Amino acid sequence: MDSDVENSGRFSTDVYADRLRAAQEATAAAGLAGLIITPGYDLRYLLGSRAQTFERLTALVLPAAGAPTIVVPRMELAALRESAVPDLGLAVRDWVDGDDPYALVADTLGGLGVATAVTDSMPALHLLPLADVLGVVPVLATDVLRRLRMVKDAAEIDALRKAGAAIDRVHARVPEFLVPGRTEADVAADIAEAIVAEGHSEVAFIIVGSGPNGADPHHECSDRELLEGDVVVVDIGGPYEPGYNSDSTRTYSIGEPAEDVARRYAVLERAQRAAVAAVRPGVTAEQVDAAARHVLAAEGLADVFVHRTGHGIGLSVHEEPYIVAGNDLPLEVGMVFSVEPGIYFSGEWGARIEDIVVVTEDGALSMNDRPHELVVVPVRR
Structure with missing residues (x-):
């Protein structure tokens, strides 16, 4: 410790x-x-x-x-x-x-x-x-x-960094769980075990949204069986001693994605990068949100991004600052929050990319380092 x-x-x-x-x-x-x-x-x-x-x-x-x-x-x-x-x-x-x-x-x-x-x-x-x-x-x-709660001290940032590394290790294991014929609940059970095994004190939440369920940002898990061709949203996190939370989302494709999925997902990648690049002291929370929305709107995807770009995190999974339109709060060094734009196509599929970042003197430092691209999981037969 x-x-x-x-x-x-x-x-x-x-x-x-x-x-x-x-x-x-x-x-x-x-x-x-x-x-x-x-x-x-x-x-x-x-x-x-x-x-x-x-x-x-x-x-x-x-x-x-x-x-x-x-x-x-x-x-x-x-x-x-x-x-x-x-x-x-x-x-x-x-x-x-x-x-x-x-x-x-x-x-x-x-x-x-x-x-x-x-x-x-x-x-x-x-x-x-x-x-x-x-x-x-x-x-x-x-x-x-x-x-006081929004601007994290060095001890808090270190705890959040360790939490981020722990959840990254879980995401590295997720592809082995995504096998056609298994249910979302089966996958969630494996992830829950991995979250604790990788150093968290407990599980805070698990979202495994496959196929059309991925279009519901707050879907948890169900008895739906995974299918070849599914896009799967996996949003997971938990507290890491002394109680600071991880929260990271990656999106997976079971087998090669359809052309339209790959094209739209590439736009989402650019939107997430743009939002992270916008983070620096003095920039407002709503400007970071706008950076992601601008990229998506330019490609006709504004209406399928249905939630805020991010939320603060610490002892609570969701706390201030909220990265959302209308929040003119200037960012300060030490603020920590998620950057998580998503796109959701009702009845079809969804995708989200989420990192936790800390505001530094000259930008943003990510607490997560898993690749952002759509993770293609080879189909095991």
């Missing part, structure tokens, strides 16, 4: 200390008294905690100034040992049934009526009593934590 990732499956303590400091600075800049972060991706980002949300409140209370505190049920104290909390030396205020944990949160923040923000994954069963005790309705912490 990399030196930046401890045996506990999280980064070194210094990484989380830096994130807490940055979050406090962002909180102060937003004019808020503090953040209240319940279990979810934000808490995992800030503390490496994999705690789950239950009816009993667990929350990181992060004041704009002063020491962070964890409010946690006493029966859940053991779960904190797997996070960075002990090494960071954070204050812990535990409670038992019959106590009011929301009053503990308010007290930690300095009383009633303070302007606070909560993570967007906080359940209503905690938000409503918390608002009642505070005397104000908290705002969402999304804007406070947004840039």
